[in-house]
Amino acid sequence: MAQAVPLSRYESPEGDLPFGTRDEVIRVRGGDAQRLVVRETRHGPVMSDVIPSGSAGTDAVLALSWPALRKDDRTADALYGINHARDWATFRSALRQFHSPQQNFLYADVDGNIAFIAPARVPIRRAGDGQHPVPGWDGAFDWIGFVPFEELPVSVNPRSSVLINANNKIVPDSYPHLIAVDWPAPYRAERIEAALNVAGGSHSVGDSVILQQDIVASGMKRVLPRLLAIEPENQRAREAITMIRSWDLRMHRNAPEPLIVQAWIWALTREILADELGSDYRDFVEGGLYTIERLVSDDSPWCDDATTEAIESCDDQIAAALDRALDLLSDRFGDDMTSWRWGEAHVARFRHPVLSRIPVIGDFLTKRLETDGGSDTINRASPRLGGAPETLFENVHGAGFRAVYDLGDLDRSRFMIATGQSGSPLSRLYGSLSERWRDGLTVSLAPETWAVAEQLLLRPAPQ
Structure with missing residues (x-):
């Protein structure tokens, strides 16, 4: 933060210094160009000139120091x-x-x-x-x-x-x-290390392709014993806990357990943090397992609800969060827990970067895929943890491009990209790789595949 002394100067250890200024002109198609005067301090450009008034909460200006x-x-x-x-x-x-x-x-x-x-x-x-x-x-x-x-x-x-x-x-x-x-949490790296140790030094291109698709949420091992130790408060909670106890920790799109556990972790973060932090608790929801592991490993004072006279334990909050999670899922997917599926909520949506903004057409061109994985699996597929209830747990972050390189023979390398090689909805190659990407399949770019490949030739227009 820099203290402005008048508006044209700011304080520094060497005394008052003048702001540096430069003009930035943003040309707008079909409209007037926008002129922006950028002020700079010895630390960098003044950011508070372009953020909402009052965001800084002080009379000082905010300047950004960044090596870039x-x-x-x-x-x-x-x-x-x-x-x-x-x-x-x-x-x-x-x-x-x-x-x-x-x-x-x-x-x-x-x-x-x-x-x-x-x-x-x-x-x-x-x-x-x-x-x-x-x-x-x-x-x-x-x-x-x-x-x-x-x-x-x-x-x-x-x-x-x-x-x-x-x-x-x-x-x-x-x-x-x-x-x-x-x-970030170490869970994914730990899972990779465990898989390589099992391989015992023998690891092929195919093994790497399989490893990239691993959907075991190994971090759950650190948290689930604590969550499952509570005494269920009703029959529905008992049924959910029984299902989770027999779960293999795989975040498979056709299984109900990943959906129940993800909703439980989400609700528990809210139960523990919202009373102290208000709406700012959302900043910590992304931490998921890692946040919960640190909050409930001991009987943390965070578990007490600051809005009540009673003193709640972590067991109380874990049980309440399970009920909240099951209420949420019942409202969305019905009362039969055995019919719930992670993929029904964990949908990846691939929108056209331009045409998706057009009503009706945009929805028609959006590719939707039920997907495996989660935030902490090797096959990363982080769920949405905020926003409208109907979009909660959608798959919003993962690897759009995958590759395994064989440096002994580069022609044996394998590749996959979502969603296809064409951005034109009129092309048969638009979205043609979506399911293959989701299912962990790959393609080769070796010379022997070139004969069957299609080539697109772009010629510059004459000047």
Whole structure:
């Protein structure tokens, strides 16, 4: 945050400084061009000039510090360099110029070398962790440099001969620099590691294709024992718990148990957090299992409902959440729990990027697929956890493109993309791969397939 002193100046450790200004012109087809005056501080552009009035809750202005805004950012050069690298040394050297945003790179070559590296300009802060706006006028929270490239997370040819990354924490607790405060749950990475350990060093292209489709929610093992330990309050709850006890943890679209458990976790997050946080509890719903694991592993004070005089236990809240979840599902899918199916709620909708905005036609061109998986399965298919009840648990996030590369013989690599290779609804290739993508099938791009492939030739119009 920067303190404006009058509107044309702001405070800094060196005294009052003038705002830098520049004009941005946004041309609008069929309308007048829009002119925007961008103010800048020593930390970066002033964002509060373009966000709703009062959002900052202070007379100060909000400025954004971001390494990507530096004029000497060379990330584009890094991308060019890695695409021309011949070995690990030249690949790593190219990534010295990868400045923003921080990415996890996995490397493998035909000589059997493997590596992991997470390059970026990672700020070193005098104080704070970057999660919240901080005063910028006294320099107490200023960046004092970047983590040296040699000290960024890296692993080359580990003794285990395995490198795994599935958005999990990439540094040990002893790592000396701050990369992030919060990390996604480790469940997917743990499941991958377990599957590779079972393989015992023998892992083919086909095995990798199968692994990408794994829908076991292994993180449930950490949470379900706590949830299932409660005493059910009615016959319906007893039936639900009996079903879950015999569940194999697979988030299969034709099974009722994934739907019941997902609704239970969703309702429990609301029961525990909404009384203290109000509508802000929604910011934590995305944490799902990971949030619940930390909230109910011990008898957390969060379990008490702050709006009542009674003191509720975690058991009370778990039982109440199960009833709320079953009420929700009964209203949507009827009273027969055995007929419920995860896929009925967990639908992936593929909308045409342009034509979907046209009434009637847009709905007709939308591809709908019942899907497997969940937020914490290797085959990631994160459900919608907010919005209207009729769209709750829709599949809104997953891998649109999948590939398995065989570096010993690249022609044996396998690929799949959703939903098809054409964006034209008039083409037979529009949506033609949807079911194959959903079901884990793949295609080859090897030369022997070229004879049966179709080619589209685009010719520039004469000037």
